[in-house]
Amino acid sequence: MTMPALMTHPTVRFLARRLAYSVVVLIGVLVVVFALVHLVPGDPVRIALGTRYTPEAYDALRQASGLDRPLLVQFFSYLGNAVTGDLGVSFRNGDPVSQVLMERLPATVSLAVVGILVALVIALPAGIWSALREGRVSDAIVRVTSQFGVSVPDFWLGILLIALFATTLGWFPTSGYRPLFSDPGGWLAHIVLPGLTVGLVAAAILTRYVRSAVLEVSAMGYVRTAKSKGLAPQVVTMRHTVRNALVPILTITGIQLATILGGVIVVEVVFAWPGLGRLVYNSVAARDYPVIQGAVLLIAALFLLINLIVDALYAVVDPRIRLS
């Protein structure tokens, strides 16, 4: 393929357009976050110094953090640095923000991926099964269970799982995180309970969507046709019903995944999980502007990435959908 041909290839054009669009979105996000953190009451310097401090120490820290400069100057200097990948240093502890984010990202991605896998493994069969048996007792059981799952607070579920599987049975550690690549066994042992907590709650939501998506497709004319021409029920279900229901299922899965990536603060607190959610929460409490801005940018970028993947998968699932 020659260069011009590559440039006009629909996939490349699609990616280029999405990239440009993503940059615009990220800058928009940055403007909003920057404005918000600076407008919210509360002074990062004061909170860093605590209840006892001298005016001199206050001024020195304010100057060192660059907070004494006009807001627009601060913004453009931040933007200039951010473009080169320099997200500044934390007011709170002096760590470079990009380093902090890279330390937190693996934990968050691990939890999101495992959580969404758990959710899919439960929700896909349960939702399909329930839809195919609409109105029967088994359908009612799935619906009641998922309703229960949606209503269960995740911190409570987490504490219960810890009490049963960690404290009583001793199968898994209660809390903490181990990196996947340096300690795969530790990673696995530590991710089971938080992954289940996140996954079970997401599964409850997903099941309901899978069920309604499958139900909607089942009522379509082509499904009736397939049935009436004598196809085996499994073939009808897999080839006609489920495959056509995959588009809405993909959409909601993408949203769920993005939500988990954005931080499941409560689960992170219960399992002492070093993810992005807790980072954002603590940074907001400390008014640690550079960390809040960096983390929100990263989360927004993850959202855009997932959107992109979901859009690409639409085309895989349904060839009628073109990438454009």
Add this chain to the structure above:
Amino acid sequence: VIDVRQAAAAITAVLVLLMAACSPGQGVDLGRGSGNLIAAIGGEPDQLDPQKTSAYFSFEVLENVFDTLVAPDANLEMKPALAERWELSSDQLTWTFHLRNGVTFHDGTPLRADDVVYSYRRIIDEKLSNVDKFSAVTDVQAVDPATVVIRVKQPTPNLLTNLGGFKGMAIVLRSNVESGQIATHPVGTGPFAFVSRKSGDNIVLKANPNYWGGAPKIPGVTFQFISEPSTALSALQAGEIDWTDSVPTQRVTQLRNDDSIHLAVTPSNDYWYLALNEAKPPWNDSRVRQAIAYAIDRKAIVQATSYGTAVANQLAIPDGNPWFAPYGKYDLDLDKAKSLLAEAGGAPKAMDMLVTSEYPQTVTAAQVIADNLAPLGITVNIRTVDMATWLDQQNSGNFDMLMMGWLGNIDPDDFYYAQHHTGGTSNAQKFSNPDVDRLLDAGRSETDQNARRDDYAKAAAIIADQASYIYLYNPSVIQAWNTKLTGYDARRDKAIRFATASLTEPVSQ
């Protein structure tokens, strides 16, 4: 084109793999495998510069990394640390400290008198938060590499407490400060050296084999951040951690009967108080403040905030402390409160009470207090904000009443001066009383121990009588550790010292 069965098979394969790898044994636990003591603390330290941080989570770690010239023993009496001995001139104005021989920083640099001078000058010249500890100091000088001379403008009986009361007065390494590394990679002289920090996860320290107080018996300490107390307790019961101070207070009673865990509930020097904004009427009238003090039900507050583990107190200093003075004017008395309000011209209709979610006990107590003041006809509007906003509001005087606590005080000067002296740095309530000022000033230079105790007892009585603070209670230090951990004890100043700790493996298992 995707094949649903293939996708399902792939997902199943991944999960089977996941589960297969999940066999008992559960891989290497980084903290455990190292033989380190694993300590769970309730939150993440901010910066690790001991002279600049104000966070207790930071001090829990830094207590083990840094030293001071002198340091408090279990009874909070100052004992030699980096200074082996000291002399006080007969006019009580010159203190000469002789440094211990052969002390080195963790990077191998020998400790010299210049380091002490540098550390103190940094606090004084940059006017760091602890500069008030040097308010009487006129000069700090290294006369030779092993001797530091500190001159004071007046006899200063609490100089040792000021220099050694907490690690905010740590001796730091100049090159560590000047490189800017101290906030993230601190280098001290303490029993443990800083190794690493993982954001949101842990801080690892390793033993300093050359520690002047003797090499620690454990290879290191891993501080794990577990903010949910029930998780920390589960981790302790499961043997994943050895020590924690993140203990759910509602489970203290039950834990007292648990033989597998050592529970310490030690009265602390911390205290929680209410302060009324005296810059605003009607709170500038001492009778109105006294009426509030009479209407507060401390027992109910203690029960609600700490499940009875705290001790109600009408003054700051708890019973058992050498500076304790008895005081019991404000026993719950609604009639007295009503008559005081009537004298002052009637009860205020509403009161804005500032509390913060950062310290949930303030929110809980506020609800009890709102209930307590209702019979007086005062509607308490509880305003719950985060810490950043709270500090803003307190500083700009935008409150009727607030609740807060002071932590880690040792000398009575710590308890009273900044809070109640006219124009004191922490006198947000704008209290001013010439007798209190005179007594607090006298206490700073009174060298006769009994006369000094008398000054502070008198000052404290006026402060409480005038309700500059309405004192509520002293919380307890609550810590739990497993039976493997020995050589450690909970201290009333909440200093977490693992220098002498050891871990014994249980015989069976």
